[in-house]
Amino acid sequence: MGYGEGHRENLRTRFFKNGIGGFLPHEVVEMLLTYSIPRRDVKPQAHALIDRFGSLSAILDADEEELVKTSGIGPRAAQFFALIRAVAHAYWEQKSLRIDSPVGTFPLKELAEFWRVRLRDEREEHLEIAFLDGTHLLPGEVERLASGAASAVSVLPRQILSVVMRRRCSAVVLCHNHPNGVCLPSEHDERVTRNIASILRSIDVRLLDHLIVANGHVFSIIDGREM
Numbered sequence: 001m002g003y004g005e006g007h008r009e010n011l012r013t014r015f016f017k018n019g020i021g022g023f024l025p026h027e028v029v030e031m032l033l034t035y036s037i038p039r040r041d042v043k044p045q046a047h048a049l050i051d052r053f054g055s056l057s058a059i060l061d062a063d064e065e066e067l068v069k070t071s072g073i074g075p076r077a078a079q080f081f082a083l084i085r086a087v088a089h090a091y092w093e094q095k096s097l098r099i100d101s102p103v104g105t106f107p108l109k110e111l112a113e114f115w116r117v118r119l120r121d122e123r124e125e126h127l128e129i130a131f132l133d134g135t136h137l138l139p140g141e142v143e144r145l146a147s148g149a150a151s152a153v154s155v156l157p158r159q160i161l162s163v164v165m166r167r168r169c170s171a172v173v174l175c176h177n178h179p180n181g182v183c184l185p186s187e188h189d190e191r192v193t194r195n196i197a198s199i200l201r202s203i204d205v206r207l208l209d210h211l212i213v214a215n216g217h218v219f220s221i222i223d224g225r226e227m
Helices: 003-018 025-033 043-053 056-061 075-096 108-119 157-167 187-201
Strands: 125-132 137-148 171-177 206-214 217-220
Touching: 003 025, 025 043, 025 056, 025 075, 043 056, 056 075, 075 108, 108 125, 108 171, 108 206, 108 217, 125 157, 137 157, 157 171, 157 187, 171 187, 187 206
Parallel strands: 171 206
Antiparallel strands: 125 137, 125 171, 206 217
């Protein structure tokens, strides 16, 4: 076994024995590269990626055209990083929605994390809703109500009322993203939230929160603070 293959095996053995906690940032990237670049020492590429982007998360968030500007990184490696990011998103979406709590103590932070991952890279604005009954999220729990160009999503409160009545839920959480990166509600956001909460109360459905996702952060309009 040559140095390159032996080093790859050592990285993988360390990971499966002790996890990733003891790895240096470039070693994590190096181990990932071993799965997309065969039979080569990939330590130089790992160092180059860390030097260029600064962190593993920034590498995973980078576009393919930016990644391939790094010496030794081709389309296959760049697409593998995109796959890792997509799988991580799917994992956290599904994990975040394994919730079974009374509505009064519903862990909003878990839904906030779900939407932070789901919407943070979207370039269009989307409005989504989660439906709850007395103890848990309903099947088909999250629905996208509207999409549009940045700052263009507009759904009337009575449209939401119609959707909620069809689902026969006892509570909902709304979320939309700000592609411009500003994680603060506009006056329109706050006014619409008040109107929706009022209309839903008329049918005995609670609006638990209306969240905003932007630039990797989540803001609660109901609580008036970042989560």
